[in-house]
Amino acid sequence: MADKPILGDPIKDLKWFLVILAAIWFVWFLTGGPARYETTRGILLKPPSPLSTGETYGNLPDVKLKVPETLNIFLSGNRVVLGTRTNLKSAAPEREYIEIVGVSDTPVDITGWRLAGTKGVSAVIPKGVRLFTAGQVNQMNDIYLGKGDRAIIVSGDSPIGVSLRINACSGYLAQFQTFIPKINNICPSPLANDTLKNNPLNSSCLNYIDKMTSCTTPVSALPTNLGAACHEFILTHTTYNACVSDNKNSANFYENEWRVYLSKKEELFGSHDTIKFYDKDDNLIGTYIY
DSSP states (O other): OOOOOOOOHHHHHHHHHHHHHHHHHHHHHHGGGGGGGHHHHHHSOOOOOOTTTTSSSTOOOOOOOOSOOOOOOOOOSSSSEEEEEEEOOOOOTTTOOEEEEEEESSSSSSSTEEETTTTTTTEEEEOOOOOTTTTTTTOOOOOOOOOEEEEEEEEETTTSSOOOEEEEEEEEEGGGGGOOOOOOOOOOOOOOOOGGSSSOOOOOHHHHHHHHHHHHOSSSSGGGGGHHHHHHHHHSSSSSSHHHHHHSSSOOOOEEEEEEOOOSSSSOSSEEEEEEOOOTTTTEEEEEOO
């Protein structure tokens, strides 16, 4: 007779299963249990840079993209933007200009930057004069744009021979020279400084000066009834250099505008062009298409 198969004890087998399961749980708990890395991070590895978001794998960071308010953005490390005034469709170099505006808390040196169009012609931003003095050789320095400072870059020659920073008295320069675009023609009154303390004037003289056109040096004879003292005061204090001397220490003397001249004899850009900006090391730092 064949032997019958020997069957295990079900109760005994269940006990051994429970013992083994308990042992596995005990080992798992000793090695970290619910605090194990895989429990909180998942079983996948963190992706290598640059795919990593820097956050927990699988959770995207909250990225807020700033959309420019205008397409006329000039990118230079977020330091300078294109301004609102341009005239790039003029065939005359003295009327062709573009404006850039500083947006950095740290002033940016733009001297040495090069502008180039698709015509193959380029020009380099020169040095300028911070405080221009008429009738003498002026010191030239690099042009820096601080936050809010503007530079109107003109392709042609300067009407006074140099690039310069505009000040409260620059309107006097426009009496005999043409600036495009026009510069501010509101200058400090000759009566609005301490010079009157040492120059007492009669009422007729004061009234005459009040009615004079701002930023204007008289080019015709003054009325004889004003008197010699009035004549001398007017001729002494209504010139560009005199205005600068009387007002250069005032808080609002300097304006946040430069006039920069590239001294080209022909237009730099076409009526529709791409302007490329290069820094001193000839690195491309911005492109403007119009």
